[in-house]
Amino acid sequence: MAGRPKQGIDYSGWSVDIFDGDKKIDKLLDAKGWKGxxxxxxxxxxxxxxxxxFYEWGYDDCATTARKMGGGISSGTVKETVDYCLQVDLFDKRLFDEWGVLTSRGIQRRFWTVLSERRNKTVYSEYWLLKPEECKGLVKVSLFPDVQPTNSYLQGANDDVQPIKNSKVNKKDNTVFQSPELESAFQMYLLVREHNYGAILPEQVQALREDLLSxxxxxxxxxxxxxKATAGGYKEFLGMKKGKRTSPAKKKDNFNNFDGRSYDQEMYMGLIEK
Incomplete structure (x- = not known):
């Protein structure tokens, strides 16, 4: 079974000067107090x-947020605080209005500190706010399959999207899916996979196509x-229903009661182990 690269982070560093030199925090405390x-x-x-x-959040979540926090915080206070955070740019208002996510440049800087040490450095381009020079080696993939991924070594000095036909991936296999939208999404996945795990053989590309069809x-x-595989940086495709591939039933060894293991599976798990 394929391992899923970690999405969130276990620790976030906050500056010790957050209450000394951050005017946005000063404004928040002045307007909404410690509850805010x-x-x-x-x-x-x-x-x-x-x-x-980023955090997918909407005003319908105010009551849930208030309940989880407790301490006498009401849903109205949550809404007012989020509105104010959007007003003073503690959260990016454009991304909240367009996509329903809470994020900011500060959040993404702290996240990049951790992500830069990982093998998988993939984010959604629609949600990302930092400039290319602030996050070297980052791979940006779109929420839409017909938009190609970008990264620092494909971009050069600008942030324009390069056509995927210029990459080595497209030359590996001439077989294409009948759906142009699916083929475009598949080529995007191949580019991200190659960036994360190294060169991929034509036979592997064909195997991935057959695996997807199955x-x-x-x-x-x-x-x-x-x-999903592109955004998660997966090495292989996962099924839709349970969020993971269905593994074949394990076979019992003829000479003992231990479950047999697949050599390929053990080798793959070793590759993705951090």
């Missing part, structure tokens, strides 16, 4: 824990599987 700061801190920590650099015969599901 607590709400902001709670939502930031949820972002770090769940996705690492998981679903519906183009929309196939696209969703590929997008």
């Amino acid at each position: 700061f607590g709400i902001y801190f709670f939502l930031c920590q949820r972002a770090y824990k769940v996705n690492g650099y 998981l679903s015969n519906k183009p929309e599901e196939q696209i969703a599987i590929v997008k």
